[in-house]
Amino acid sequence: MAKHGAVPDEAGGPGRAGSDSRPRAGAPLRTVRGKAKNEGPLALDRLIHERIRLGILSALAATDALSFNDLKKLLDTTDGNLSVHARKLEEAGYIACTKSFQGRVPKTEYSITAAGRRAFERYLDHMEALIRAARER
Numbered sequence: 001m002a003k004h005g006a007v008p009d010e011a012g013g014p015g016r017a018g019s020d021s022r023p024r025a026g027a028p029l030r031t032v033r034g035k036a037k038n039e040g041p042l043a044l045d046r047l048i049h050e051r052i053r054l055g056i057l058s059a060l061a062a063t064d065a066l067s068f069n070d071l072k073k074l075l076d077t078t079d080g081n082l083s084v085h086a087r088k089l090e091e092a093g094y095i096a097c098t099k100s101f102q103g104r105v106p107k108t109e110y111s112i113t114a115a116g117r118r119a120f121e122r123y124l125d126h127m128e129a130l131i132r133a134a135r136e137r
Helices: 051-061 068-075 079-091 114-136
Strands: 095-102 105-112
Touching: 051 068, 051 079, 051 095, 051 105, 051 114, 068 079, 068 105, 079 095, 105 114
Parallel strands: none
Antiparallel strands: 095 105
């Protein structure tokens, strides 16, 4: 009997190669529904995959723009945390930041860019493909 984690030998039979569709240790992973062929099936956009950045893009994809304070409340995060993550998305060209004043009070608003919407849609397509593949097993 093979121990847990052991690589099955080439002979057929239960627990052996050929009877299981899971890749063997060291075998290359297959792509899911043809997505991310050049990056591999697990290569999600790491910039988006982080929880706060995913939340920012999700919120902005559903509306025209949100203020810094609205995003902070929605994501239940701190000023510093939101600021760092928003800046990373802005530097990648995924969101745009507009600073203005309402009277004497500074106002920062964020909106998703066309490139950000495309990247977010690719990310969602990839996640949906992974979910479908997992449910088909």
